[in-house]
Amino acid sequence: MERLECSRIAKRYGRGAYALRDISLSIPASGIFALIGRNGAGKTTLVRILATQLSATSGSAHIDGIDVLRQAQKLRExxxxxxxxARAVGWLTARQSMVSYLLWRGFGYSEAVEKASRAAKQLGIVGSMDLPNRMLSGGNKRKVLVASAVASGARxxxxxxxxTGLDPISRKELWDILMSLKGKHFIFLTTHYLEEAEYLADKIGILDGGRLKAIGTMAELRKMVKRHYIIRTLSDGAVARPVSGTLTRGADGHYQISTTESEAYRISKKLIKRGIKFSMxxxxxxxxxxYIVKKPIDADDYGKEESR
Ligand SMILES: Nc1ncnc2c1ncn2[C@@H]1O[C@H](COP(=O)(O)OP(=O)(O)OP(=O)(O)O)[C@@H](O)[C@H]1O
Ligand SMILES: [Mg+2]
Incomplete structure (x- = not known):
């Protein structure tokens, strides 16, 4: 089976700090893989290395058995x-920009035209094909770029x-498109929308500060955290203080407790008794x-924070 394998990839831009440190992973090169992480975590750096646009400082990577660094040309096909x-050239029509991309990739003219039309149908942008890119909405501009990549036939x-930047409806339209491509392509995507990663991806990787903190299916990631339920409350949290669990405070001011099933039951009974509204x-x-990228406040630390 095709795989994507990275072994101890590190990247340092010039003499600056390391953008990636010791990235090792081995995943099937099929379906959808989503890489998530805060701004500056190193997502784009890893994508550019794997897409043969940037060289790594050290380490190696293989996709479908092809050496990403040494056989870049073979992989690029x-x-x-x-x-x-990425931005499509504003004054070209969607069709012209797609066709020129395909010509650049080495297809003959009539083949390029035919492939562009087919991909436009697949992505639902037939009506936009003869408009200049600058007249298209942000969502359709994105679809033109994805359509160009799909039209190339690259697996x-x-x-x-x-x-990023798409309205919720356009985003969901693109999700449907990506889902429909899943069978034929291996899609390696990055996103800041976690519900997107959860919905689309077969496997998810969490990058933080250039390190791969976790990788796996949703079920595997849940197992890593060990606590499978989350209770949210707007109260000051002290009353909801778990007997066993981890307390974090969300940006929205909610306290949240991640806990086990049996503890969730005990905590919720306590909250109901005290008339505190919560969701589980x-x-x-x-x-x-x-939980993984932001250090949780555990029960003891939380007490200290409250007394400050
Ligand atoms: N060309 C470059 N020269 C120097 N440093 C760079 C360069 N590109 C990225 N970096 C640095 O490398 C680190 C990782 O950046 P990268 O763009 O890979 O992060 P990212 O996870 O894609 O972030 P974002 O979510 O904001 O797109 C950051 O500290 C960034 O400042
Ligand atoms: Mg990026």
């Missing part, structure tokens, strides 16, 4: 990428933040992300 800052697609849900990727 199989990959297409939409970089984070492996790198999409760096493909849905299975752990989402948001909760897991918070």
């Amino acid at each position: 199989r990959i297409a990428s939409v970089p984070q800052e 492996i697609l790198f999409l760096d933040e493909p849905t 849900n299975p752990l989402t990727l948001d909760d897991i992300f918070y």
